Amino acid sequence: MRVVELPEILAAIDADEITAAIEEGFRRYSSGQAEAMAVGHLSFDDPPGDCHAKGAWLRGDDVFVCKLTTGFYRNDLVGLPTSNGFSAVASAKTGEILAILHDLGQLTDLRTALAGAIAARLIARADTRVLGVVGSGTQAALQAKWIAKALGIETVLVWARDPAKAAAIGEAVPLAELAARADLIVTTTPSREALITAEMARPGMRIVAVGCDTPGKSEIAPEVMAQARIVVDSRSQCIDHGDTANAVAAGLIDGNGLIELGELIAAPIAFAAEEIVVADLTGVAVQDVQIAKAVWAKLAA
């Protein structure tokens, strides 16, 4: 069992290779090749924090991956990173634990951002020049970086409750201005009330929604979802929670017609310029499997 600390993990990251691996993971997930564990979750109260365990195996692979991530948002106050965790890479032939990648949750952050960039590339209009980022946390910065890179974005507008934090990522603007000017929007907040409202909807709007990943959260108003072609990372998971689920619960969409991201990757769709398209990404374990496999392949080479 090899233990790999963060600096060595970061040195083994090749974003293009990982992007290709994650795309392959989504394709294989949507073609039914993934076996996933029930997601494990623990909540802590004093100080508040949580822990998630996810694991999966892509049938035919020699290895499988289980990861544990923790988030303790008050760690800032004591000078510790808010995220932590590791990914375990194990043999699907013998059960041996091959590696512990002690990534402090950074592989999760990166796989989430790269999935956003993958979805952005597939749903963006050809003339996309302006990216609108909603939120100012770790994912806001990472999505801005990787979507801008994937699409050759020139202008990044950012809305966040704290304009100073927004300005650290791009041009801080009011939310309504962002919604009016951005060719593509990425939402990255833990909001419990919709931020992208029905009044903001306009033809050709494209949204990558990554913040709304647990029950009770909401970033996109159900009325906007009802007007959109909807791409989901996981049909079953997005019907259970996330912006898609909220629109289903509101009775505004019925869950038919959802396009799974792996299907879109396998067979890209030329969306009409005036269509509203939302990619609702709640996060699936195949992303964790593919990024850990890609890093481990470099390290074990």
Added chain:
Amino acid sequence: MRVVELPEILAAIDADEITAAIEEGFRRYSSGQAEAMAVGHLSFDDPPGDCHAKGAWLRGDDVFVCKLTTGFYRNDLVGLPTSNGFSAVASAKTGEILAILHDLGQLTDLRTALAGAIAARLIARADTRVLGVVGSGTQAALQAKWIAKALGIETVLVWARDPAKAAAIGEAVPLAELAARADLIVTTTPSREALITAEMARPGMRIVAVGCDTPGKSEIAPEVMAQARIVVDSRSQCIDHGDTANAVAAGLIDGNGLIELGELIAAPIAFAAEEIVVADLTGVAVQDVQIAKAVWAKLAA
């Protein structure tokens, strides 16, 4: 993050301390102090194998534990241990991963055996001299060792399909003879059909059942369960699967009257000599938490 390999883990094991810790874990579980993750599971087909992820936090504790165990039964053929895995000990205050105990599944084996010994001590008749072990695998040997130690057992009878394997643990006997002679029986097999049948039931029979831990398995006939006082490690889990669940499914018991092991530890019951008592142990994450915490406390001291 400290990584601890098996020899150092084994050197840190104090069975008496771990037994006390596991008893405390059962008590706290039964008094509602445990938060447990959904159990994660993956199955592999070629070669056959499986993986389980369990995690829990006892409210108020400074640490929580998640473990991953694998079982690949054909590893024997290639000279590898059939079990593998690790326990991660993490801070419930900051989410930091404090330790990876790379125990190859041996802490799971030991906590299962010590739970058997705890249950045996609480349900055995005072005059118990003869232990009957059903099965010849890792748990058969470990339960024989730890129950014999806990109860001062003089004679160990063993039944297994392969008498040579049985003889490695104790006196190999036919199953009917074992059932007739043993004061206390421990069942440790992955059988899918009941081994302890209605014909074998007799007044004062005491059984610790640890083998039947997943849906589809069965060691004790529902008719025997129906005559017994039943102790369970987890009321909710034992109603879902295991010998208790099989008897509920057969309509012979209704699930009321089950005694949870943590309740029995907190308030021991003087069972009448002629009562049949079965302790149905399906395995709960608090055992993993408590053994990992006890080992880590020694190592971090």
